[in-house]
Amino acid sequence: MHVPKSQRYPQFMQPTDNTSETYFRNLLESAPDAMIIVDRDAMMTIVNNQAEKMFGYERKDLLGNSIEMLLPRRFQKQHVARRNNYFGDPNLRPMGIGMELAGRRKDGSEFPVEISLSPVSQPGGMFISSVIRDVTERKKMESELIAARQEAERANKANTAFLAAASHDLRQPVQALTLLHGALRRTVKNPLALEMVESQQQSLDAMTNLLNSLLDISRLDAGAIEPEIEDFSVQRLFGRFSAEFSRQAQHKGLEFHADDCTAMVSSDPNLLAEILQNLVSNAIRYTDKGTVTLTCHETPGCVRIDIRDTGIGIAADQLEEIFQEFHQCKTPGSNKEGFGLGLAIVRRLAKLLHHEVTVESDPGRGSSFCVHVPTARGYVAGASEETSDTGTMTHSDASGTVILIEDDIKVANAWGLLLEAEGYRVATAASAPEARAVVQHLDHPPVLIISDFHLLDGSTGVAAVNGIRKEFGRNIPAFIVSGDTSKVVDDARSLENSVLMSKPVNTDLLLELAQEAVATGLIKND
Numbered sequence: 001m002h003v004p005k006s007q008r009y010p011q012f013m014q015p016t017d018n019t020s021e022t023y024f025r026n027l028l029e030s031a032p033d034a035m036i037i038v039d040r041d042a043m044m045t046i047v048n049n050q051a052e053k054m055f056g057y058e059r060k061d062l063l064g065n066s067i068e069m070l071l072p073r074r075f076q077k078q079h080v081a082r083r084n085n086y087f088g089d090p091n092l093r094p095m096g097i098g099m100e101l102a103g104r105r106k107d108g109s110e111f112p113v114e115i116s117l118s119p120v121s122q123p124g125g126m127f128i129s130s131v132i133r134d135v136t137e138r139k140k141m142e143s144e145l146i147a148a149r150q151e152a153e154r155a156n157k158a159n160t161a162f163l164a165a166a167s168h169d170l171r172q173p174v175q176a177l178t179l180l181h182g183a184l185r186r187t188v189k190n191p192l193a194l195e196m197v198e199s200q201q202q203s204l205d206a207m208t209n210l211l212n213s214l215l216d217i218s219r220l221d222a223g224a225i226e227p228e229i230e231d232f233s234v235q236r237l238f239g240r241f242s243a244e245f246s247r248q249a250q251h252k253g254l255e256f257h258a259d260d261c262t263a264m265v266s267s268d269p270n271l272l273a274e275i276l277q278n279l280v281s282n283a284i285r286y287t288d289k290g291t292v293t294l295t296c297h298e299t300p301g302c303v304r305i306d307i308r309d310t311g312i313g314i315a316a317d318q319l320e321e322i323f324q325e326f327h328q329c330k331t332p333g334s335n336k337e338g339f340g341l342g343l344a345i346v347r348r349l350a351k352l353l354h355h356e357v358t359v360e361s362d363p364g365r366g367s368s369f370c371v372h373v374p375t376a377r378g379y380v381a382g383a384s385e386e387t388s389d390t391g392t393m394t395h396s397d398a399s400g401t402v403i404l405i406e407d408d409i410k411v412a413n414a415w416g417l418l419l420e421a422e423g424y425r426v427a428t429a430a431s432a433p434e435a436r437a438v439v440q441h442l443d444h445p446p447v448l449i450i451s452d453f454h455l456l457d458g459s460t461g462v463a464a465v466n467g468i469r470k471e472f473g474r475n476i477p478a479f480i481v482s483g484d485t486s487k488v489v490d491d492a493r494s495l496e497n498s499v500l501m502s503k504p505v506n507t508d509l510l511l512e513l514a515q516e517a518v519a520t521g522l523i524k525n526d
Contacts, residue, residue, distance in 0.1 A: 034132040040125055042067045042083055054134055056106035067130075072104045087126060090119030095130070103132065112139045170215070171483030171503035172408055174208055179414035182507030186421040208504055216274070217341060220348040227268040227353055231376035234261040234296050234303060237273050241280065241294060244509060248284050249292060256284070261296035263303045264376035267353055272373065275349050275357075278342040279307040279369045287311030290366070298375070305371045313363035322359075323347040400447030400518060401425045405435045405464045407456035415450065422511055424448075431457040432464035436471060445472040447518045453482035453492055453500075462491045465498065477517035481505060499523050 028035060034051035038044050047062045055062075055070055062069075067083075068076040095101065095115035103113045112135050120127040181204055185197050219225050238258045249256035265272075276294070283292045290310030297304045314322060323343045350357045350371070361367035402419055406412040407430040416426045427442065429435035432455060439446070449468055451461030465478045480492040483503035492500045501510065517523050 031131075034134075035129065036062075036067065036070075036132065037120070037127055037129045038067050039127055040087065042080075045127070051132070054105075054132065055103065061106075070103055072102050072110050075102070083128075086117065086128070090117075090121070090126065090128070092116075092118045103134075111136050169483075170211060172411060174204075174211060175481075175483070175504040176408075176411045176414045177204060178208070178504040178507060179411070179418045182511075183414070183417035183421045186418075214341070216345050217348070220345070220352070225271070225352065227271055229266055229268055231264055231266050231379070232269050234263050234265055234305065234373075236269065237276060238294060238296075240273070241276065244506070245280050245284065245292070245294075247508065248281070252284065252287070253289065254284065254287055255291040256280075256293075257291065258294040259296055261303075261305075263296055263298050264379040265303050265373040266376045267355065267373050271349050271353055272355070272371075275346050275353075275355070275371055276305065276307070278346050279371070282342050283307050283309035283311065283367070283369075287366070301375055303373050303375055305373060306368055307370075308366065308368045310366040313365055313367055314359070314361040315363055316361075319359055319361065399423055401427055401442060401444065402514075403435060403439065403446040403449045403451075403468060404428045405430070405432070405449070405451035405455065405461060407431065407452065407454075411452075418507060418511075419450075422514075424514075429464075431455045432459035432467055433457065435464045436467045439468055439471050445474060446476060448514055449476055449478040451478065451480055453480055453484060460491065462495050465495065475521075477521060477523045479510070479514070479523075497523050 028046070028048045029050075031048055031050060034054045035046070035048045036044055036051050037046040043064055044062050044067055045064075047059055051057075051062065052059055068079055071079055093116075095117050101113050101115060102110045104110055114133045114135050116131045118129045118131075120129055181197070181200060185194075185201070188194055188197055238261050242256075242258045245256045245258075280292065280294060287309045288311065292307070292309045295306045295308070297306065323346070346357060356372040358370045358372070359367065360370075402424045404412060404415050404419070404426050406415060406428065412428050412430075416428065419426050424447075427438050427446070429438045435451075446468070449465050451464050453461045455461065455464065461478075461480045461482075465476075465480070469476055475497045478495065478498040479501055480495065480498055481501045481503060482492065492498070499513070513523070
């Protein structure tokens with residue numbers, strides 16, 4: 001069917017000669033998108049080749065017909081009102097902003113489109129030019145990306161949940177072994193048996209360190225750790241490390257010294273503590289004689305925490321490799337203790353906290369690791385801070401009743417043996433309601449409460465501690481113990497006069513803290 005030139009173009013677009021017509025036609029047909037021009041009555045007056053291909057019609061079937069024929073039937077009626085509104089206020093803009101637009105082919109199938117509208121006003125009337133793009137492939141890609149992101153989020157949530165469960169379930173048997181070993185060490189007197197117990201302790205320490213390191217690496221790589229930044233004194237960490245690492249150093253015939261450091265820093269105290277613990281443990285492991293020191297130096301805007309040792313040192317070509325997983329120094333004199341995970345954890349945690357870690361080493365003479373931590377806002381380097389009395393405290397002998405709340409019978413029995421070997425009486429319960437029932441039969445208030453965080457009936461150690469304290473009307477010191485490393489246990493961190501301990505607990509440190517808590521009625525967290 002031949003369409004006369006006067007019907008192919010509106011009057012204002014009539015070409016004046018064959019050359020102009022050819023140019024206009026080539027321009028229109030070479031456009032990558034469908035182009036349709038309609039008049040005031042929404043009748044199609046111009047369509048290009050892409051429009052024919054996109055909608056499956058021949059040009060003669062489109063020209064002179066309403067644009068609504070290219071819309072899904074469910075949209076046709078409302079489109080009439082929308083185009084009338086557009087003619088009332090014509091302007092260059094995308095069509096259907098915020099809406100999902102669809103076109104309808106001759107065979108009735110639908111496909112997603114994007115449409116741009118532009119008015120063409122002439123003395124002979126108003127025309128609307130529309131550029132239509134088929135976005136089927138783009139929508140498909142978007143759907144695939146959304147599905148992939150949702151799947152990744154589900155996998156991440158599942159991984160996080162698994163790590164939390166694994167952290168608790170894997171630590172439970174190690175916790176029982178640690179407690180039983182602590183009780184055994186306090187009851188065995190035979191020298192040969194004590195030597196065997198000491199060997200057992202070394203194996204238990206190795207297993208504990210490996211478990212903690214593997215779980216830490218997994219949680220860091222899964223993005224399951226979020227820093228909780230606060231301002232605090234470095235002494236809060238140094239004071240804790242003095243007792244913990246002095247024992248380790250003495251066991252190897254080393255001296256360990258931690259400075260008094262009143263500098264205030266801005267960091268996550270738990271994650272920074274983990275960085276320093278790994279560095280100090282490494283220093284002690286790779287030092288056979290001499291000293292390990294923990295010092296701090298204040299500079300404007302930063303506190304540099306140094307861990308120095310007189311150990312075997314590290315060759316220059318290994319200074320970068322030592323931060324890789326399972327790497328162990330090949331320096332002469334090094335041993336096979338450890339698993340090469342401590343420094344890998346240090347690097348990941350430092351990156352998470354945006355703290356720089358540097359290292360200098362002289363093979364055969366020792367190493368120095370430095371952690372650069374920002375100072376707290378408003379803190380002036382060198383400013384004095386009142387410190388508490390650090391004199392040695394005389395503790396009373398272990399005595400009194402400890403309320404133990406633990407729903408794992410094997411772990412509860414191990415706790416009982418450890419505490420009774422130390423001299424405490426132990427009353428046990430498996431849940432918060434059971435603990436409140438148990439305390440009804442006590443003649444005197446307990447001197448200490450020790451509770452697992454997750455309990456049998458879905459209650460928590462926090463609820464159990466609060467219930468017992470309410471029963472006696474006093475703020476009884478409490479230890480909350482958990483193998484859960486997720487934010488679920490955050491309630492325990494804010495519980496007054498208590499401390500949150502991670503499984504498996506260090507029995508020596510626990511009993512030392514218990515003795516102090518019983519003597520003073522207070523838990524010292526700093």
